[in-house]
Amino acid sequence: MKSALPFIGLFLLLLICGLGLWLVMAEPDEINSSNDPFSEKSSTKTIKKESGVSGISKTIDDRGIAGNAIKTKSNAKKSSSKSENLTLSIDQSLGDGSIEEEGRKISKVEQKKLAQLQLQLFDAITRKPLNSIEVTLQYKFYGKGEMKDISSLDEKGNANFSISSVGTVQIYVVTNEFALYSKQVYISEGDNQQKVYLYKGGTLEVHAFDKNKKYIEDISVLVRGNLRNRWRRTSTLNPYVTIFDEKKGLHIIKNVPIGSGDIAFSAAGFKNSPYYKISVEKDSVVSLSVQFLENPIVSFRLINAQEKIGKISVTPQGQSRARGFNNLSGYRGRRGRRSFRSFDNTHQSPTEINVNNEGLFEYELLDKNTQQLEVYVEGYLPNRVTLVKDKTSYDISLEKGHAGVVKVVDKDNKILSNVRVTYTINKFKSFKDSDGNGTVKISGLNKNEKVNLSLSHANHLKKTFSWEFDYVNQNSTTVQMEDGKSISGKIFFGKAEVADARIQLFKDSSRYPHKTIRSSHDGTFNFGALEASSYSIKAYHGDYGVGASKSINFEKDKNAVDLFLVEEKSIQLKFVTNDDVVIPDFEVVLTSYMDPSYIVNCKSNEEGYCEVKNVVHGRYSIRTADPLKSIKSWRITVPTEKVLTLKVVDKDxxxxxxxxxxxxxxxxxxxxxxxxxxxxxxxxxxxxxxxxxxxxxxxxxxxxxxxxxxxxxxxxxxxxxxxxxxxxxxxxxxxxxQEGENYRITVVNEKNDAPVAYTPVEIWQGRMKLQSLPTDQDGVVKFVHLASKFDIKVYAGGFAEYKHKFDGSVEKEFIVKLMRGGTLKGVYPMDEELSSARGYLRPSNKRVKIDADGNFEIGALKPGEYELSISRSLKNGKTETEKIPTKIIIVNEEIFYLDLNNFRKNQTTLDVRILKDGAAINERGFLRINDRSGKMVIGVNVNNGKHVVEHIYPGEYVLSFYYKGKELKRKITLTLDQENAIVVKVPQAILEVSVVDESGKPINKVLATLYPGEKYKIKETYMGQGRVTRGGKTTFSLMPDAPYYVIVEEDFRSNYLPQTYGPFTLSSSESKKVTITLSIARQLSKIKIVDEHNKPLKNVAFYFLDSNNNIFQRRDWKSADLFPYSNKKGFLPKNSWPHSTFQLFVNKEGYESKSVQILNTVSKNELIKIKLLKAASINIKIIDKFQLPISVGLLGADGKLLDLPTPLSFRKARKISTYIQNVSSGSVKFNNLGQGTYYIGYYWNGSTNLISKQGPISIRPAENASVNSNFIMP
Incomplete structure (x- = not known):
């Protein structure tokens, strides 16, 4: 017997080992191998994940990535029915990941292997492998924590790391000797290799301090802009570690990649710093001084309070932005052109504030975009405070309100407590929870108030309704909430409870999920507060499969549904080349369109097949792990055919x-x-x-x-x-x-020559921006450029914009001096019909949002003249543009204040009706009103045949209506003291102009200009609509019943005399043909303009008066070969002069204007020399601002408005030399004057109706006279 004991012991040992192995390897019974993804049959397995288990992951990733989580083999053979009662659990007391079967410890547990990543590091310059250095790897998978691992290079330059997950990830490689390296890589199961080429970097030293110059020890780095290409795109993982040197008070950031970009810093309790433009070079040190500003504090003082107030609530109202990106570059994760959507009046949670010792309530502004604050005091009407820049204290006048009571009950009229009641009054929004009596008291109501209520409770359906509060008859209301239905249950894999499964609730009437949740640690889930409807539930887990319920029709309030997951072979992918050759070991990533965080990884076997299990149904994009390959059809929809063949092609x-x-x-x-x-x-x-x-x-x-x-x-x-x-x-x-020329630009403050550091300097070639480079800490930027001439533009925060034409052939170094600039402050009347308004300042292209009180401010403006336009968004959905007709004169470091409320008092209205066959049209058109210089004053779409311009200044305008692609014009005059109305009739009238010579032969290329009005005036040069004839003919579209005239002129290469036709008027739909004959003109080839030293003057403007006193200033249109100025030798064009005696007027900026009589006896080649002396000028200073914009003109000795030729520079700026519109402040200057006597005329804006005149003013040659305006508004 004793001899048999060893054999019995050996037999028992083998039996126990076999049983243990069988228990581990056996698969629970009743596994359904069907491919039906919604099968409810399953096996039994319970997995409980306890946080105390060493070496085991707390979560199981639903993307098929289980990390170290425990999982038994799913493809094992079915076991006997004995395994039905098998319960697998992790015993927290074991600590080694063992599994117990009904108290018995099972020591063998299968765990997923980690991926291995081998990095081979090279010097990017020498291309030689590195060794003997320490390497730190940082990475972060989506939805997981940050990971960091340290390794040393072996003799081959390899560093080995174990990675806890697989998929696409951004890695950061940190060394002590080289710049930070970042790359997006794909990690697959098993071994992975990556080659890393490192460059030397630079160092950033940051002095961070508060307003008291106290150093801040804890800061974080923020990067953006071009740095995202080298410092990589935005990520929650920040690889830039700051080392604080207490002795020097410096934050040191090492291994910064070379290049330029934007960098900012954040610190707790302070505003984020602005972004600084920096440029990092190899082995260089960039120094920054960063002052952190505390978040601003605003204080409130309560006025008219009837009792002592100890607490108020404040809710910020600002502007939130949702960003979207267009993926233009073709790389996943790359940010393209940004688009923004703004959401105004974003409601945020209220903050309760207690009164301080001084009786004030102080509120800290955490969001710089906050524009308004809602202040609520219990029992009083709510107040909305609009924040004003640099204002920190506000007085709030309280007005006692009324109170209403909301009582909440269920369907059985039992009171409901803890119901969240959200109430909205106008734009004020707040919430309270019902008390033990089911009531909510809402105070601060007007006598009659519309209160919008929204009630929510965990077990009841959400309810919203509008309550018409009446403090006498309707000061309380009862709200009955309906019971909600619920669906609850558990998620199983066999008999095992599955945690972290994604569960979606669908209404049968919709294909989109109604709610999405995850199962808890014990597999349970609950959908509550559901309305009576038909639902279905779908669940999935990356490791255990998918499952679905049948349609659920509520038979009772609470419904229990358990879901059983089955592993599903969702799709099988086959990868082949274009020649249908299979590709083994090919790795791809599938990303769900429905949820970008849902990623599935797949790798083909030797036959080119890749099985993807348990994939959620929907659309997917496929991305290859190989950066040189792509999938031809990279979008798929699951479920799909059993085997989906995908062709792999080389990227272009x-x-x-x-x-x-x-x-x-x-x-x-x-x-x-x-x-x-x-x-x-x-x-x-x-x-x-x-x-x-x-x-x-x-x-x-x-x-x-x-x-x-x-x-x-x-x-x-x-x-x-x-x-x-x-x-x-x-x-x-x-x-x-190309190496090119080296240039150096230093940017300094004009006031003290202090360097302006880290500000972008833009290099332009014509209309093309070549580069934007930041200055260093000394305000210096160095760059290499091929061309010798280019433009420099500097836009620095707090300074006016700077532009300069740089001639590199003359200078290689240049100092840019920036000035602070001036400021425009103003107030605009925010009418009731307005929803919002925005100001646009020209020519600066700056814009500003006008707040609810009408205040606006634009700073850092370059000294000069500006014009302001207001874009008005109306509550009816229309948008209109209003040009403010006054000159804005900006002086450095001074404030120009513009009170447009006073302007509004002097405005009139215009009622426009668009008629067709006597009735208002229903077609869309665009209405535009221009001043006489051609600049738009009003622009608006008209949809129903009528529009009322509520606010416009008196004066003369040109009204244009665009109808079916045609522009119809007419002149209008608006007055202040009467109703202004205009009728526009459509369809248009047609005028066909034929131009012939004296023999009747058509003249092919002629410029015909249509002018609205009855007589040509030189001040209306820009009102014309010019067309070049083809074959001697052209057509115009005219506004019916409006006067017009036409001027026809040939180019200066031909010798025709200009002619005038009109005035004339056509009716609606009328067509008229006219023939205009151009006669041969006189030639004068030697009219020469010189200065006082007999040097020829080019670009001298001219016009002449013929015997009928008609003024002809030729059009400036180079494309029509019309350039009515002297050439570089000082000669005027030789052609197109009158045969009779005429008066010639010439004008050039900086020289006197002069008139000369040209007799009819002057021969063709006779020299006529006109000598121009240096110009005199008259400057009129406006001491007190005018309440209304007016026009100021220059009158001659006879008291009549002067008509002088318009210099070239004035024409380009669309200005008139002797008549200046939109004057209310500043000064007015008339240049290019000769010796003589003049008067100053004051006109209603845009018109020739003289209000008063000032003078006489006598000036000598080249004298710059200055007078103060004596104009008083009548």
Whole structure:
């Protein structure tokens, strides 16, 4: 017997081991292998994840990534029925991940293997492997914590890391000797290898302090802009660690990648710093001084309170922005052109504030976008405070309100407590919870108030309704809430409870999920507060499968439904080449369109097949792990056919061949970006194992007419393109880096010559921006440029804009002096019909939002003249533009205040009706009103045949109505003291003009100009509508029943005399043909304009009066060969002069205006020399601002408004030399005057109706006279 004991012991040992192995390997019974994703049959397995288990992940990722979570094999054979009662659990006391079966410890547990990542590091310049350095790897998978691992390089330059998950991830490689490296990589199960090429970087030193110059020890780094290409795109993972040196008070950031970009800093309790433009060079140190400002505090003082107030609530109202990005570059995660959507009056949670010792309530503004604050005091009407810049104290006048009571009950009229009651009164919004009596008291109501209520409770349906509060008859209301239905249950895999499964509730009437939740740690879920309807539930888990319920029709209030997950072989992918050759070991990532966080990884086997299990149904995009490959049809829909064959193709790669000017291959750091529509996006350069560089751009429909920009330190910017589309880029892109000329620009404050650091300096070539480079801490920017002439533009915060034409052939270094500029402050009447308004300042292109009280401010304006336009958004949905007819004179470091409330008092109205066959039209058109210089005053769409201009200044205008693509014009005069109305009739009248010579032969190329009105005036030069004839004919569309005239003139190469036709009037739909004959004119080839030293003057303007006293100032239209100025030799055109004696007027800016009589006896070649002396001027200073914009004109000795030729510079600026509109302040200057006596005339704005005149004023040659205006508004 004793001899048998060893055998019995051995037998028992084998039996126990076999039983243990069987228990681990066996699969629970009743596994349904059906491919039906919604099968309810399942096996039994319970998995409980306890936080105390060492080495085991707390969560199971629903993307098929389980990390270290415990899972038994799902493909094991079915076991006997004995396993039905098997319960698997992790015993928290074991601590080693063991599993117990009814108290028995099972030691063997299968766990997923970690992925291995091997990094091979190279010096990017020498291309040699690195060794003997320490490497830190940082990464963060979506939805998981940040990870950091440290390894040392072996002799081959390899660093090995274990990765806890698989998928696409952004990695950061940190070393002590090289700049930070970042790359987006794909991690698959098993071994992964990546080659990393490192460059040397720079160091950033930051002095961070508060307003008291006290150092701040804890700051964080924020980067944006071009830095996202080298410092990488925005991520919650911040690899930039600041080291604080207490002795120096410095934050030191090492290993900063070289290049330029934007950087900012944040610190708890302070505002984020502004972004600084910095440029980092190899082994350089960039220093920054950053002053952190505390969040502003506003205080409130309560007035008219009937009792002592100890607490108020404040709710900020601001502007939130939702960002969207267009993926133009073809790389996942790359940000393209940004678009913004604004949401006004965003409600936020109220903050309760207690009174301080001084009787004030202080509120900290945490959001810089806050524009208004809602202040609520219990028992009083709510107040809305509009924040004003630099104002920190506000008085709030309280007005006692009335109170109403809301009582909440269920369907059985039982009181409900803890019901969230949200109430909205006008724009004020707040909430309270019902008390133990089911009541909510709402105070601060007007006598009659509309109160919008929204009630929510966990077990009841949400209810909203409008309550018409009446403090006498309707001061309380009872709200009955209906019971909600609920669906609850558990998620199982067999008998195992499944945690963290995604569960979606669908209404049978919709294909979109009604609610989405996750199962709890024990697999339970609950959908509450449901209305009576038909629902279904779907659940899925990446490891355990999918499941679905049948349609659920509520038979009772609470319904219990358990879901059983089954593993589903959702799809099978097969990867082949274009020649149908299978591709083994090919890795892809499937990303759900419904939820971008849902990612599935897949790798093909030797036969090219890849099985993807438990995939949620929906649309997916497929991205390859190989950066050089792509899928031909990269969008799929699940479920799909059993085997989906996908063709793998090579990406359309363009090889980069980068050399210097000597032809040597350049391997240094280089930045590539794409410029399209004046915006740029960084583009990645892909380098293969042989060091060859490639780029790949998707042929996107938005990528049209773009250029490629190559930047590298020490070389000039290289621009290739433009390319019509990406397919037009050659297969080999040859880039030759040119060394060019070295330039240095220093930017300083004009007032104290202090350097302006980290501000962008833009380099422009014509209308094209070439570069934007930041100054360093000394205000210096250095760059290489090929051209010798270019423009410099500087836009620095707190300074006026700066522009300068740089001539590199004369200077290689230049100092830019920035001035603070002036400020425009004003107030605009916010009428009841307005929903919002915004101001636009020209020519600065600055804009400002006008607040609810009508206040606006624009700072840092360059000294000069500006014009303001207001874009008015009306409550009826219309938008109209109002031009403020006054000159805004900005002086450096001074404030120009514009009170438009006074202007409004002097405005009139205009009622416009558009009629067709006597009735208002229902067709859309655009109404525009221009002043006499052609600048738009009002512009608005008209939809129903009528529009009332509520606010417009008296004066003369040109009204245009655009109807079916045709512009119809007429002159109008508006007065202040009467109702102004105009009728516009459509359809238009047609005028066909034929131009012939004296023999009746058509003259092919003639400029015909149509003017509204009855007589040509030189001040209306810009009102004309010019057309060049073809074959001697052209047509005009006219506004019916409005007077017009036409001036016809040939170009100066021919010798025809200009002619006038009109005035005339046509009726609606009338067509008229007129023939205008041009006669041969006189030639005078030697009319020469010189200065006092007999030097010829070019660009001298002229006009003449004929025998009928008609004024002819020729049109300035080079495309029609009309350039009515003297040439560079000082001669006027030889053709097109009257045969009779005429008066010739000449004018050039900076010289006197002069008239000369040309006799009819002067021969063709006789020299007529007109000598112009230096100009005199008269400057009229306006001491007190006018209440109403007026026009100021220059009168001659006879008291009549002077008509002088318009100089070239005035024409380009659309100005009239002797008649200036929209004057209310500042000064008015008349230039180009000769010796003589003049008067100053004051006119109703835009008209020739004289109000009063000032003078006489006598001036000598070249005298600059100055007088104060004596005008008094009648």
């Amino acid at each position: 790669l363009k090889k980069l061949l980068i050399t210097d000017s000597s032809g040597q291959i350049y391997n240094g750091p280089i930045n590539l970006s794409m410029e399209i529509r004046r915006s740029t996006w960084p583009i990645d350069i892909v380098t293969n194992d042989n060091g060859e560089k490639f780029i790949s751009l998707r042929n996107h429909r938005y990528m049209r007419d773009f250029s490629l920009l190559f930047e590298s330190d020490g070389f000039a910017l290289t621009r290739l393109g433009p390319y019509r589309k990406s397919s037009k880029i050659p297969d080999v892109v040859k880039v030759v880096l």
